[in-house]
Amino acid sequence: MTRSAVLERLRRAYIVDESGCWLWTRSVQTAGYGQILVEGRRWLAHRLIYTLLVGEIPEGMVVDHVCRTRRCVNPAHLQVVTVKQNCEHRAGSTSGGSGVRGVTRDRRTGRWLAQVKHNRVSHFVGRFDRLEDAALAVASKRRELFTNSLADKAA
Numbered sequence: 226m227t228r229s230a231v232l233e234r235l236r237r238a239y240i241v242d243e244s245g246c247w248l249w250t251r252s253v254q255t256a257g258y259g260q261i262l263v264e265g266r267r268w269l270a271h272r273l274i275y276t277l278l279v280g281e282i283p284e285g286m287v288v289d290h291v292c293r294t295r296r297c298v299n300p301a302h303l304q305v306v307t308v309k310q311n312c313e314h315r316a317g318s319t320s321g322g323s324g325v326r327g328v329t330r331d332r333r334t335g336r337w338l339a340q341v342k343h344n345r346v347s348h349f350v351g352r353f354d355r356l357e358d359a360a361l362a363v364a365s366k367r368r369e370l371f372t373n374s375l376a377d378k379a380a
């Protein structure tokens with residue numbers, strides 16, 4: 226498989242949200258990172274994209290998500306750091322277990338709860354079986370709220 230064919234496959238496997246994250250919509254491993262099989266080899270999606278678009282990841286280094294969204298594969302949100310630096314970043318993470326801002330897992334039902342905070346008000350968006358549906362719903366609700374508040378200001 227050529228580099229461009231792999232990139233083409235990758236491009237069809239994420240959606241861009243309003244914060245610029247490229248959210249992986251395909252298979253996700255238990256830790257919440259996107260994964261993809263290329264010629265029989267299992268890759269973490271963000272590491273593969275980083276390797277193809279930015280360059281080799283030096284031995285002993287890990288790719289860290291600056292945006293704290295594990296499903297994100299945008300190389301501009303990725304940073305190669307030492308394992309120690311990565312753990313320090315993680316201590317401040319607030320993603321609620323989904324890796325997607327505004328989406329948390331309902332421990333009781335195992336479904337994904339989507340909500341959006343806007344002007345300090347929490348808007349309930351819905352419950353979803355699939356994380357990507359919850360992520361899409363959150364992104365579209367944010368756009369809607371944002372558009373409405375722009376309209377209020379213009380009125």
Ligand SMILES: [Zn+2]
Nearest residue numbers: 246292297302
């Ligand atoms: Zn991101």
